Amino acid sequence: MHDTLSFITPDPHSAWGTYLSQVDRVLPYLGPLARWGETLKRPKRALIVDVPIEMDDGTVRHFEGYRVQHNLSRGPGKGGVRYHPAVTLEEVMALSAWMTVKNAAVNLPYGGAKGGIRVDPRQLSHKELERMTRRYTSEIGLVIGPQQDIPAPDVGTNPQVMAWMMDTYSMNVGGTATGVVTGKPVHLGGSLGRVKATGRGVFVTGREAARRIHLNLDGARVAVQGFGNVGSAAAEMFVGAGAKIVAVQDHTGTIANPAGMDMGALMEVVRRDGGAGAFTQAERIDDEAFWDTDCDILIPAALEGQITLARANRLKARLVLEGANGPTHPDADDALAERGILVVPDVICNAGGVTVSYFEWVQDFSSFFWTEDEINLRLDKIMVDALRRIWDTADRHKITLRTATFAVACERILMARQERGLYP
Template sequence: MNAYDNALRQLEKAAKLMDLDPEVVARLSAPEKIVMASLPVRMDDGHLEVFQGYRVQYNSARGPYKGGIRFHPQVDLDEVKALAFWMSIKTAVVDIPMGGGKGGVVVDPKSLSKTELERLSRAWVRAFRQVIGPEKDVPAPDVYTTPQIMAWMADEFSTLEGKPSIGVVTGKPLDYGGSKGRGAATATGGFYVFMKLIEDTDIKPNKTKVAIQGFGNAGSIMAELLDNEKFIIVALADSKAHIYNDKGLDLEKVFAHKESTGSLAGFSGAKEISKEEFLALDVDVLVPAALENQITKDNAEDVKAKFVVELANGPLTPEADEILYKKGVVVIPDVLANAGGVTVSYFEWLQNISNNYWTEEEVDKELREKMIPAWEAIYQMSKDKKVDFRTASFMVALHRIAKAIQAKV
C-alpha cells in the first residue's frame, strides 16, 4: 500500500469516529492543486539532465500552503500527495494559520556537485514560481534539502520578482533571514512532547534504552537531547549502517566518526546489525527518524519498544499502527512528534514578513507554547473518545480545518 492510500485511510477512520461533515471529507480526499514540471539542468560535464519535479498544494482552508521539498531518488507523486495531506493535518494540530503542501524532485542529490545542486534548486523555483510566494505557498527543507538550498531558492525567487522576497521559503541560513532555533526545532518539539508524556510515569532516564533510526538533522539532535537527560542511547542508524551497543553509545565518538567518514558504518564502539534486528531491539523507546513505511504488518509484532516517537513522516503503516496499539505500545504520531519543524518555520515566516527577528529563547518559549497545548488537546481527545494518539491528532486537526472550511460557505 502506498503512502497516499495510508493517508486517506487515516482520514476515513478519524472522519467516521467524529461524524465529520461529508463535504469536508470530500474536500480533504484530494489535493486542491497538483503541479508537475520537468527541470532541465546543465551538468558540469556539459550534458543536459532533465529531472521530474512536483508541488502538491493540498489544503489552504487555514492559510497559505506550507511544507517541505525533498530531493530523493524514490520521490513519486503519491508520496508527495501523502506528505502534503499530513502537512495540512500537522499545521492544524499545532494550531498555526497555514495549510499543507509538499514538493519533491526525483534525484539522488549525493550524486550531484554543489554547482549542479544549485542549478537544480534554482530550476525548481523557475518552474514553480507562479504557484509559490510568501502569501501563497511557503516551501521549506525536507529530506536531503538544506538551508543552503533554501537560500538559493529564496535568491532565485527574489531575482525573478525583482524585489527581496525571502519569506518565500523557510529553513534558510541565519545570515539570510533564517530563524534561530529552526535547525533543532523538529527534534526539540518531539522531545518536549515525549518528556511531557512521561512526566507522570515512573520512567527513569538512566534506566531507559533508546534506539534512533535516522541520523540526519532530527535524529542526531534528538539523540543529543535525550543523551543530555541521561537516557541510554543503545542504537543508531543512518542510510549506510545500523549500529548497536547494549551498554550505550558514546555520542561524542559517534559524532566524530560520522563527521570524519560520512556515515555510521565502521564505528568501532558498536556492532553493526541488520535493519530487521534494529527495529526488533529490546529497547524502551524507538524513534523512527528516517523515511516512510519502516514498520509494517510484517515486522510490527517484532517491535519490543514501549514508546515509539515518530520524528519521520509516516514511518508506520496503518496495519502496523493497529498491531502496536493492541500490544499497548504508545505511539506519539508524526503529525505531532515532528510538528516542531513546521511550527518554527511558521515563526521564521512571521519574522521575515514583519522584519522583526526573535532571540533563541523567544523561539524556544513560543515552540513550547505551541507543542504542549497541542499535546494536551490530543491527550484529552484520546481519553474522551478512547482512541490512539494518532486518531486523536487527526480528530483535533480535522475539527479545526472543518471550522475554517465551514466559515467560508
C-alpha cells in the same frame, strides 16, 4: 503507467494509501463536519514540472519535479522540498496532506503543501545542484510566494538549497522576498533554533508522553532510525535527560551498544564520514536486527513506511516517537495499539520543525528576530499545549493519539472549509 493512476487506486501500504486510511478512521469523530470529509482526500492542486539542467560535462539531463498544495483553507501552503531518488507524485501528495493535518494540529495559520524532485542529490556537483534548484524554483514560481505557499528543507535539502530558492524567487519578482521559504541560513533571514527544531519537538512530546506512561527517562534505552538533523538532535536531547542510545540505523548501516553510545564521539564520526555506520565503539549488526533491539523508546526518523506489521509485532519498545512522516503502516498501528505500545504520531511528534518555520516566517515579515531561548520556550509551550489537547481528545473518545490528532486537526480544517464556503 503514470503516478497519477495511484491517486485512483492507491496501494494501502503506500504513503497516500496510509493517509487515506487515517482519514477514514477519523470521519466518525467529526460530527456534521464529516460532510466535508472528501475535501481531505483530494489535493487542491498538483503541479508536475520538467527540470532540465546542463550538467558539468555539457550534457543535458531532465529531472521530474512536483509541488502539491493539499489544502489552503487555513492559510498559505507550508511544507518542505525533498530531493530523493524515490520521490513520486503520490508520495508528495501524502506528505502535503500530512502537512495540512500537522499545521492544524498545532494550530498554525497554514495549509499543507509539499514538493520534491526525483534525484539523488549526492550524485550532483555543487553547481549542478544549484542549477537544478534554481530551475525547479522558477518552474514552480507561479504557485509559491510568502502569502501563497512557503517551501522549507526536507530529506536531501538544506539551508543552502533554501538560499538558492529564495534568491531565485526574489530575482524573478524583482525584490528580495525572504519570507518565500523557511529554513534559510540565519544571516539571510533564517531563524535561530530551526536546525534542531524538529528533533527538539520529538524530545518535548516524548518527554511528555514518557511522563504519562510513567517511563523514567533517566536510564531509558533509546533506538533511533535515521540520524540526520531530526534523529541526531532528538538523540542528543534524550541523552541530556539521562537516557542512553543503544541502537542507531542510517543509510550507512546499523550499529548497537546495549551499554549506550558516547554521543560526542558518535556525532564526530557522523560529521566526518556522513553516517553512523563507521562508529567503532558499537557493534555493526544486520539492518533487520534493528527492529529486535531491546529498548524503551523507538524513534523512526528516516523515511515513511518503515514499521510494517511484521516489524510491529517484534518491537520491544514501550514508546514510539515518529520523527519521520508516515513511518507506520495502518495495520502495524493497530498491532502496536493491541500490544500496548504508545505511538506519538508524526503529525504532532515532528511538528517542531514547521512551528519554528512559522516563527521564521513571522520574523521575516516584521524584520525583528528573537533569541534562541525565546524560540525554544515558545516551541515547547506550543508542542506541550497541543499534545495535551490531543491527549484529552484521545481519553474522551477512547481512541489512539493518531486518530485524536486527526480529530483535532481535521475539525479545524473542515470548520475553515465550511465557514469560507465554496466559490463560486
